[in-house]
Amino acid sequence: xxxxxxxxxxDSFESVVLYNEGIELENSTLERIENSFSFLKEFAKNKIxxxxxxxxxxxxxxxxxxxxxxxxxxxxxRSHSAGMGEILSPVYARAxxxxxxxxxxxxxxxxxxxxxxxxxxxxxxxxxxxxxKHGGVGASGDLVQLxxxxxxxxxxxxxxxxxxxxxxxxxxxxxNIQPIEIHLREGLAxxxxxxxxxxxxxxxxxYAKKLLNWSILTSALINEIVQAFDDHFSEELNGVxxxxxxxxxxxxxxGIVSDSKLIRKREDxxxxxxxxxxxxxxxxQEYYSLRCVPQILGPIQDTINQVETILINExxxxxxxxxxxxxxxxxxxxxxxxxxxxxxxxxxLRICITKLSMLLERQLNYxxxxxxxxxxxxxxxxxxxGLNFGMQAAxxxxxxxxxxxxxxxxxxxxHSIPNNKDNQDIVSMGTNAALLTEKVIDNTYEVLSxxxxxxxxxxxxxxxxxxxxxxxxxxxTEIRKIVPKFDQDDILSEPLMKIKEYLKK
Numbered sequence: 001x002x003x004x005x006x007x008x009x010x011d012s013f014e015s016v017v018l019y020n021e022g023i024e025l026e027n028s029t030l031e032r033i034e035n036s037f038s039f040l041k042e043f044a045k046n047k048i049x050x051x052x053x054x055x056x057x058x059x060x061x062x063x064x065x066x067x068x069x070x071x072x073x074x075x076x077x078r079s080h081s082a083g084m085g086e087i088l089s090p091v092y093a094r095a096x097x098x099x100x101x102x103x104x105x106x107x108x109x110x111x112x113x114x115x116x117x118x119x120x121x122x123x124x125x126x127x128x129x130x131x132x133k134h135g136g137v138g139a140s141g142d143l144v145q146l147x148x149x150x151x152x153x154x155x156x157x158x159x160x161x162x163x164x165x166x167x168x169x170x171x172x173x174x175x176n177i178q179p180i181e182i183h184l185r186e187g188l189a190x191x192x193x194x195x196x197x198x199x200x201x202x203x204x205x206x207y208a209k210k211l212l213n214w215s216i217l218t219s220a221l222i223n224e225i226v227q228a229f230d231d232h233f234s235e236e237l238n239g240v241x242x243x244x245x246x247x248x249x250x251x252x253x254x255g256i257v258s259d260s261k262l263i264r265k266r267e268d269x270x271x272x273x274x275x276x277x278x279x280x281x282x283x284x285q286e287y288y289s290l291r292c293v294p295q296i297l298g299p300i301q302d303t304i305n306q307v308e309t310i311l312i313n314e315x316x317x318x319x320x321x322x323x324x325x326x327x328x329x330x331x332x333x334x335x336x337x338x339x340x341x342x343x344x345x346x347x348x349l350r351i352c353i354t355k356l357s358m359l360l361e362r363q364l365n366y367x368x369x370x371x372x373x374x375x376x377x378x379x380x381x382x383x384x385x386g387l388n389f390g391m392q393a394a395x396x397x398x399x400x401x402x403x404x405x406x407x408x409x410x411x412x413x414x415h416s417i418p419n420n421k422d423n424q425d426i427v428s429m430g431t432n433a434a435l436l437t438e439k440v441i442d443n444t445y446e447v448l449s450x451x452x453x454x455x456x457x458x459x460x461x462x463x464x465x466x467x468x469x470x471x472x473x474x475x476x477t478e479i480r481k482i483v484p485k486f487d488q489d490d491i492l493s494e495p496l497m498k499i500k501e502y503l504k505k
Contacts, residue, residue, distance in 0.1 A: 004120075005029055007316045008102050010308055013202055017095045022124040025105070025116065032107035033116055039326045040110030041184055050322055050333055051188035057140065058421040073187030077154060080147035080191060083132025088200070090160045092438075093128035095199035099315050100149060103193055108318035108325065112183040115190070118153055121177055127152075128160035131196065137419060138339035138430030141319065142196035145431060150190035155179030193319040197342045197430035200438060201311045204346070207441045207504065208304050208353055212297065214448055214503055215356055216249060218455060219293040220256040221472045222363050223286070225458055226373060229266040230257070232291045245305075246298030253293065260469040287372065289362035296359050300352040307345040314342055339430025340413070346433035347411040350440045354409035357444040361402040364451040367458055368395055380457045382487035389489055391454045394496065398450045401443045408440050449499040452479060453492075460485045478502065 002012045005026040015021040044052045053069055055062040056076060064072050088096070101119040104111050122128065129152040135144030151157035152168050156179075161171045172179060180186060223233075231237055238250035257263045270284065285291055322333045366372050368379050368391060381390030412433045418425040456479045459465055465476060482502060483495040 004102065004105055006106075008098075008312075010202070010205070010312055013095075013098065013312075013315070014206060016098050016123065017091060017199075017203060018206060020094075020126065023098075023101075023120055025120060029105050030113060030116075033105060033111065033113050035326055036107040036110050036324050037112050037184065039329070040324050040331065043329070043331060044184070047331075049185075049331055051192075052185050056188065058423040070182045073182040073185065074154070076187040077147050077150045077191065078156070080143050081151045081157060083135035083144045083148055085132050085134035087165070088131045088133060090126075090128050090163070092200050092203055093131055093160055094123065094126075095203045096131060096145070096149060096196050097123055097128060097199075099199035099202070100146065100190065100193065100195035102315050103195060103317065103319055104189060106316075106318050108323050109189040109320045110184060110324040111186050111189045112180070114180050114183075115153065115186050118177070118180050121175075122152075125175055125177075126162075127171055127175070129153075130158045130160060130165055133435055136196060136431040137417070137424065137427040138194070138197055138343055138432070139337070139424045139427035140321075140420070141191065141193040141337035141339070142431050143191050145196040146191040146193065149195075150187060153180050153190065154182075189320055192321055192337050194314060194337060194339045194342055194430060195319070197339050197346070197434045198311055198314045200431070200434040201307070201342055201346055201349075202315065204349060204434060204437050204441055205304060205308050205311065207445075208307075208349060210504065211353065211356060211441065211444055211448065212301055212304060214452075215297060215360060216252050216293075217256060217471060217475060218360070218448070218451060219290070219297070219363065220253045221455055221459075221468065221475070222367065223253070223290055223293075224257060224260050224262040224468050224472060225367075225455070225462065225464065226286065226290065226375065227262045227264055228286050228290060229269070230254075230263050231266050232286070233257075233294055238294050241295070243298055243302065245300070245302035246294045248301060249297045250294040256471045257469050260472070261467040262464065287362075287366060289359060289366060293359070296355065300356055303348055303352045307349045310341055310345045339428035343413045343428040343430035343433040346430065346437045347413045350433070350437040351409050351411075353437070353440050353444050354405040357402050357405045357440070357447045360444070360447050360451045361398050364395065364398055364447070364454055367451075367454050368392070376458055376461060380454050380461060382457060382461055382485070383489070388487065391450070391457065394450045394453070394492055397496075398447045401446050405440050405443050408436050408443075412436060445500050445504055446496070448503060449496045452499060452503070453483060453496065456480065456483075457485070 001022045001024045002016050053064050054060045129149040131145045131148045136142040152159045155168050158165050159168050159171045233250040233253040238247050319336045321337050322331045370378050379390035379392040412429045416426045482498045
């Protein structure tokens with residue numbers, strides 16, 4: 001069980017969201033939440049507090065009578081449950097739920113303890129909100145998407161339950177649990193924040209890290225296949241470029257190929273004897289997609305690490321409005337719900353993963369084009385040239401998918417559109433940024449799947465199974481369990497999807 005106390009780490013987030021570990025609330029957390037609620041309830045009696053005794057957004061100038069204040073919160077949840085489009089998968093919905101629970105647990109929102117307890121029950125019983133992808137501009141938080149989370153907590157709408165979308169009332173009855181009741185401002189506190197974009201973003205980071213690791217391995221393997229010289233990933237060369245990511249990538253490649261029988265040393269070939277040829281038969285340097293891997297993947301690694309830091313800061317922040325501070329005995333109004341931090345980081349991550357997909361596509365093209373590699377048949381076709389097609393058509397899929405990524409990489413952080421009677425006159429589009437990044441990441445796994453299968457076919461053609469590194473051989477063995485060596489044409493879609501599932505798990 002992961003304990004929810006003050007801060008949650010990326011490792012804890014991973015354990016709960018990706019590996020379905022349960023959570024428990026520390027006594028200190030429960031006490032903090034109860035103290036916050038009690039203070040706000042007393043403090044708000046004779047004061048004007050946004051979202052407690054006022055309308056919302058541009059309607060904040062209207063006082064809400066005491067008898068209507070609880071109904072106001074229900075109205076807010078129901079009216080803002082206006083999402084459309086595709087529905088977040090359970091893993092992303094679980095991430096959103098945990099992200100919202102974490103920020104409300106900080107004790108700066110004045111919510112009743114029943115909200116946190118029910119969210120904990122949802123996570124531990126694997127019950128998740130049904131959240132549509134379309135709806136948020138990421139400024140007053142993820143209002144529409146989080147309204148669907150709140151809708152489930154009040155026992156209305158639909159929920160993910162045992163892998164199926166089910167009426168909330170049915171789920172509550174089967175699990176013998178009770179929906180929350182509004183006590184003060186639970187409606188606004190639940191929907192006014194960045195937890196959807198942050199939850200999606202943290203899952204994106206997890207998948208991006210895996211993509212990067214696979215890309216390092218496959219980049220090492222293609223260098224093995226072409227018997228590249230080792231100096232372009234040497235410590236001496238990369239050490240004089242003062243970027244940590246580049247140095248890390250080069251070191252990882254050196255570790256992977258340390259037991260390879262194929263990687264060559266330049267001094268053993270081009271630095272020995274009398275070389276008087278006017279045209280050299282062997283390549284003096286590899287193409288950039290093979291030679292510049294540390295310089296290309298290095299900034300991607302650095303960016304992923306920075307994105308992780310920013311999003312972990314966000315999930316551990318109070319992103320509500322207003323903010324309750326029991327230490328100063330005051331309530332502060334502002335804009336902590338604004339999603340610019342997440343939006344910018346998601347744009348950066350999306351650009352990086354797009355570049356990664358471009359690298360994979362170029363390495364794939366190198367393998368498929370005999371005019372470039374000079375060691376493999378066209379399209380790594382292990383059958384009869386002319387009669388069979390090998391990986392020819394799969395390249396179309398990789399190329400078109402990479403092109404889609406290039407279009408989706410356009411930043412949305414700068415695409416603010418005013419709305420809400422111009423109350424929200426500059427917005428973040430953070431959830432859109434996170435969702436576009438999710439799409440680019442998933443696309444890149446498709447490009448990677450095609451590339452991986454091509455690499456493995458190339459290993460078989462060259463009979464390098466016993467020459468490649470141990471890590472390369474492990475990948476070879478795992479892929480061959482999914483797709484046996486083939487020389488005759490057959491349907492590739494299903495095998496490629498199975499490879500994609502293997503790479504993402």
